[in-house]
Amino acid sequence: MIWTVIQTGFRRLVHNRVELVMTFIVPIAFFSIFAVIFGRGMGTTPRIKAVVVDEVESVTSQAIASEIRESPGIRLMQQDDQVLTRQDAQDLVRGGSVTIAIVLTGTDAEIRADLLADTSDQVAPQVVTALVTRTLMIHAAGSSGMSVMAASAVGPASASGGDADGSDEQSTTWVSDVNAKPAAAMADVQVVDVMKSGKSNPVVSMYAAGIAVMFLLFGAAGAGGAMLEEKENQTLDRLLSTRLSMDQLLLGKWFYQTMLGMVQVSVMFVWAMIVFGVDLWHHLDGFIVMTCVTSAAAAAFGLALATLCRSRGQLNGLSVILILTMSALGGSMVPRYVMSDSLRQAGLWTFNAWALDGFDKVFWRDLPVSTLAPQLVVLLACTFGFLMLARLLAIRWETE
Incomplete structure (x- = not known):
């Protein structure tokens, strides 16, 4: 009987693509990323x-x-x-x-x-x-x-x-x-x-931003999974049979997750201010702007993932792969200054990098909100693009 249980486990692993990827592909992928960063990336110091x-x-x-x-x-x-x-x-x-x-x-x-x-x-x-x-x-x-x-x-x-x-x-x-x-x-x-004069723990603020962005993505992916659960238990069908449209449902989910993300980031920075002395009050305008657009982009990303997947298990596996990869390349895990030029360029394809650049301008460089234009444009474009993708993918839920 023990051998039967073992065989059953292996058969389930072979037929579960997500579990196979998480077991064998993801560890190799992350080993490769960090090997490039700390191996070749540190051995040949970036220009x-x-x-x-x-x-x-x-x-x-x-x-x-x-x-x-x-x-x-x-x-x-x-x-x-x-x-x-x-x-x-x-x-x-x-x-x-x-x-x-x-x-x-x-x-x-x-x-x-x-x-x-x-x-x-x-x-x-x-x-x-x-x-x-x-x-x-x-x-x-x-x-x-x-x-x-x-x-x-x-x-x-x-x-x-x-x-x-x-x-x-x-x-x-x-x-x-x-x-x-x-x-x-x-x-x-x-x-x-030329940067630290008169500042209070600016480096801690950058760590807070990196962690906040990564967990915003995880939170948004988890919230998007609620839609898959509603589809599985037919709650989604009953909602759509009322006067609620798919557009209204997606926008409602997006607004909710955006507001939740703003609260999540705010709590982290308030804690950093109280415990670690981060100067939040003198950077409040830039903090509010970056928190709003970053939370909006993360919420839209979570909806796009949810509409792309067909089950909660599939979403969990895909979200872990994408979020950890984006966080590694975008600077949430490893500072981008230790990366080679090619990896830095690759990181610009993640909105982690753009969000962290924005928080860097606010807390480290003390720059005004007007200088955040490049980061805001990219993050708002990501928000719009992910929302449009989610809407297109959600058509199958209306036709099934």
């Missing part, structure tokens, strides 16, 4: 969006700036002939157009570098610091070496009573000493955080 500002404007600083621009680890976000000031560069970093701005400052004899950084990306400052330090030290050593070679060429000629061997030995020692000290002095690189 960092940067600009270079030369405040020294000397031959040496221009050579350093040129070498930094040509570095394979830098994705230069300015034209070769485009001249930026420190304030221009800082505005680009604060606006999210670039991750880091490299400002060469000081004097021609002692060139330093200030890295104006967006520290929400914790990798970029470390990578660029190493790159710029290396470049400065190479140029410092090269400049010192040439200066000393010129001086040593004059030194033996002007020395009185010194033989050639003694002069050579003295000049060699001189080169060694001068090479060491200026190189260390010129490798002065300072990271300047």
